[in-house]
Amino acid sequence: MKKGIAALVAASTIFGAAAATADESAELTINGEIDIVTKTAAPAHLSDALDEVLSGWRFRSDQTQEMQMDDFDNPGMLGVEAGIEVWNTVDGSKGKSCADCHGEPEEMAGVKAVYPKWNDQAEQVFTLQMATNNCRENAMGAEPWKYDASDAINIEALLSSVSRGMPVNVAIDGPAEAMWEQGKELYYTRTGQLEMSCANCHEDNYGNMIRADHLSQGQINGFPTYRLKNTKLNGVHSRFKGCVRDTRAHTYSPGSEEFIALELYVASRGNGLSVEGPSVRN
Amino acid sequence: MKRTTIALCTLLSAGLGAAQAETVAPTAIAFEEGAVAQSLTGVAGNAEEGAKVVSAKSQGNCVACHEITDLADVPFHGEVGPMLDGAGDRWSEAELRGILVDAKMTFDESMMPSFYKTEGFIRLGKAYTGKAHEGDVEPLLSAQQIEDVVAYLMTLKD
Numbered sequence A: 001m002k003k004g005i006a007a008l009v010a011a012s013t014i015f016g017a018a019a020a021t022a023d024e025s026a027e028l029t030i031n032g033e034i035d036i037v038t039k040t041a042a043p044a045h046l047s048d049a050l051d052e053v054l055s056g057w058r059f060r061s062d063q064t065q066e067m068q069m070d071d072f073d074n075p076g077m078l079g080v081e082a083g084i085e086v087w088n089t090v091d092g093s094k095g096k097s098c099a100d101c102h103g104e105p106e107e108m109a110g111v112k113a114v115y116p117k118w119n120d121q122a123e124q125v126f127t128l129q130m131a132t133n134n135c136r137e138n139a140m141g142a143e144p145w146k147y148d149a150s151d152a153i154n155i156e157a158l159l160s161s162v163s164r165g166m167p168v169n170v171a172i173d174g175p176a177e178a179m180w181e182q183g184k185e186l187y188y189t190r191t192g193q194l195e196m197s198c199a200n201c202h203e204d205n206y207g208n209m210i211r212a213d214h215l216s217q218g219q220i221n222g223f224p225t226y227r228l229k230n231t232k233l234n235g236v237h238s239r240f241k242g243c244v245r246d247t248r249a250h251t252y253s254p255g256s257e258e259f260i261a262l263e264l265y266v267a268s269r270g271n272g273l274s275v276e277g278p279s280v281r282n
Numbered sequence B: 001m002k003r004t005t006i007a008l009c010t011l012l013s014a015g016l017g018a019a020q021a022e023t024v025a026p027t028a029i030a031f032e033e034g035a036v037a038q039s040l041t042g043v044a045g046n047a048e049e050g051a052k053v054v055s056a057k058s059q060g061n062c063v064a065c066h067e068i069t070d071l072a073d074v075p076f077h078g079e080v081g082p083m084l085d086g087a088g089d090r091w092s093e094a095e096l097r098g099i100l101v102d103a104k105m106t107f108d109e110s111m112m113p114s115f116y117k118t119e120g121f122i123r124l125g126k127a128y129t130g131k132a133h134e135g136d137v138e139p140l141l142s143a144q145q146i147e148d149v150v151a152y153l154m155t156l157k158d
Helices: A002-014 A062-067 A076-087 A098-102 A128-140 A150-161 A174-187 A198-202 A236-245 A257-269 B002-022 B047-055 B093-101 B143-154
Strands: A028-030 A034-036 A039-041 A052-054 A117-119 A124-126 A225-227 A232-234 A279-281
Touching (some): A076 A098, A076 A150, A076 A225, A117 A174, A124 A128, A124 A257, A128 A150, A174 A257, A236 A257, B047 B143, B093 B143
Parallel strands (some): A225 A279
Antiparallel strands (some): A028 A034, A117 A124
């Protein structure tokens, strides 16, 4: 940890003039103890497109990178705290809290790493938010949360935080395969009046500036992300929506089948990176 | 200086009315190996206006992807496309017009948007609202804006 900061300080002195540029070779350790893989070999299914996969953390400025190195400096951890509160709160007609069935949040370690995931009972791909709402409706007799609403995001941040450092390992074969293919199709479709696909920006041009933005690979291992721009935790689907809107396209909605498919596909592009959320981004 | 600009503007807008009838529609463009020989309006482009279109986020926003030394005052030039210094040497006016109208006719599957095109989009939105588009489609730039940008690019000589 100390070493990491010293290196960072040295780097920012050398590149002091260009404070906004990222140190793409920096390494991330959180709280001096959780090692985060932010760069690794691309998963096999992606090997004809990319050699390596990189977390969005690598593309952020030194200051933004630093905010994620200590939970006290990470504003996203406030969402995790709010999530713990919700976790322990009884809700719904059956008088239960998440904790009643699942125990401590730490017992959910590893869950976030494998989502989105096929659910046998529902016979569909579940995102983490869908799995949570499934429990709210069926196990608790409570109203489902709106997609990417604050309680939903805070619980997702909590479940992510207890999986930090574990490798993303989303299954793309078996019953999930059809949806994965759908997501892949969407990833490469050029939408809107600007006719751009996710791949145009995040596969062909990561590392390049597009006006004032430093393009990353658009990975989602860091979600939910606390964005300095809107000072709150952001869900994956809301981020997708913003990017699609920026192609001057008619977007899909958070929670839609298209975005579930896209989340599954984009998550699988990050297989091997560490779960990192809640992360800090600009 | 100011007076000449104003005089020029009056001249231009007077000319515009007469030229309107001759404006080539986005659906009626004749490409020849990517190039478009015929002016879209018949009115000579204004390089100064063109520079504004190239810089403005709400118009061409070309600097989002291209660096141009001549426009160093404009903040944040991108690096997605090649630097445009010397574009007026590398390309003819007709070729530049073609690249602007529809870059994909010159560069296969280019990421560069087609600035004078109104058809063939997937999930066309209403500008940057994220909502579905309704009604007639306006191209990203008007015919005269295209001519202005071409005139500006022709001034970029090494």
